Amino acid sequence: MAPRRLPVLFIMITVTIDAMGIGLILPVMPDLIREVRGASLADAALWGGMLSAVYAVMQFGFSPLIGNLSDRFGRRPILLVSMGVLALDYVVMAVAGTIWLLFAGRIVAGIAAATHSTALAYMADITDGSKRAQNFGLISAGFGMGFILGPVIGGLLGGLDPRAPFVAAACLAAANFAFGWFVLPESLPHERRRAFDWRRANPAGALKSVRKLPGVGPLLAVMLAYQIANFTYPAVWAYYIQGAFGWDTHMVGLSLAAYGVAIAVVQGGLIRAILPRLGEGRAVFWGLILNTACLLAYGIATQGWMIWILIPISAVGAIVAPAMQGVMSRAAGPEQQGELQGVLSSIAALSMILSPLMMTQAFFWFTREGADPRLPGAPFLLGAVLMAGALAIYMGTRPRAAPSPGAAE
Structure with missing residues (x-):
């Protein structure tokens, strides 16, 4: 029993550390960039947007490659090498004295943290069909925990020194590497491995499937606009909070953590209560209205206390993503579900590249x-x-998006 649980624990810690990669640096990035560049907050935001975008580009570009490498050489070496490289990379970022070294650090971090597909593959290797969904849920829980812990650690330690969070992350990654070295067995036997194929490692392959989904094209446009807008929060939150209200790194971290907890509550519980009552179509409609109003409220907020009121309200808007996935899944044919999920993954990655550049500008x-x-x-x-x-686009497509059974549109 214990030998099986330890590898699962390693995988959960791995995805948690991977997810911390973005949230960890958000509270300290304005101060760190101003330290190495001697720049204003506005200039720091521009550099921060580029650092976030290059991290997302690396994850987008290397996730299929790393997943395919794990099919060729096994899961254990890929997971351990990635974790070891991540530990060394955080050390480099902790001592970086130039913006270009920070860029190099984020490039390497984006590549090393692109192990989501490998972690899922490992879980699939070691569990049978009846328990895979449960173990995949553990990976989702690990990611959620990372998104909450990252800003907390970044905010608390960043208040002491902007580089302290990177030291802490390096220690966590190194400890997890050592843990995995002793407890992580290889899950993919040699007879099940396949030759590496560059065509399968193409990161843009899923986007080519858009032409195969003519019935959901406008809905995909809705999803892209929604995700670019929704990614405004992590893209500029630290700069916005400092520029508008003068909050320090500690408060930035606490506010980001509060938003993460609120999102977790919505995704973990409220969505299950709201969706059956509204139906997917109405949930998207009202969710988009709520998100628009909340973004507008953040844009014109004049007092810091308003932020604490807006955080739980705006978190409810997270209902849009799963509801939209349901609408699109029903709009696409049964033979198109695989292509649809691939396109949605690519759209999510694309929004994480575009939004930081747009919003920091x-x-x-x-x-x-x-x-x-x-x-x-x-x-x-x-x-x-x-x-x-x-x-507006969604309202034009609603006649094609049939309501959920039992829910009036």
Whole structure:
């Protein structure tokens, strides 16, 4: 019993550390960039957007490659090498004295943390069909925990020193590498391995499937606009909070953690209560309206206490993503479900690349020296426009999106 549980524990810790990669640096990035660049908050936001985008590009580009390498060489070496490289990379970022070294660190971190598919494959290897969903749920729980713990660690330790969170992350990754070295057996026997094929490692392959899904094209546009707008929160939160209300790193971390907890509550419980009552179609409609209103409220907020009120309200808007997936799943044919999930994964990755670049540009132009008007909430207003655009497109497609059984549209 124990030997089986230890590898599962290692996988959970691995995906948690991977998920911490973004949240960990969010609270400290404004101070760290200003330290190495001697730049203003507006300039730091531009560099921060590029650092976030390059991390997302690496994950998007290397996830299929790393997954295919694990099919060729086994899961254990890929997972251990990735964790070891991540530990060394955090050490480099902890001592980085130039913005270019930070860029190199984020590039390597994005590659090393692109092990989601390998972690899922390991779980599939060691469990039978009846228990796979349960173990896949553990991976989702690990990711959720990482998104909550990352800002907490970054905020608490970043208040002591902007580089302290990277030291802590390096220690965690190194400890998990040592743990995995002793407890992680190989799950893929040699006879089940296959030759490496570059065609299967193409990260843009799923996007080519869009042409095979003509019935859900407009709905995919809704999803892309929604996700770009929704990613405004992690993209500019630390810069926005500092620029608008003067909060320090500790408060930035606490507010990010509060948002993560609120999202977890919504996804873990409220969605199950709301979706059956509204139906998927109505849930998307009202969720997009709520998200638009909340983004607008963040954009014009004038007092810090307003943020604490908005956080749990805006978290309810997370109902849109699963509801949209349900609508699109029913709009696509049964033979198109695989292509649909691949396209959705690519759209999610694309939004994580585009949103930081767009939103940090908006923050820069409305907070730079001489900006008139000065508006730190400009990225959220841009997000509100995109979200309203998603709502407009969705309203035009609603006749094609049949309501859930038993739910009136």
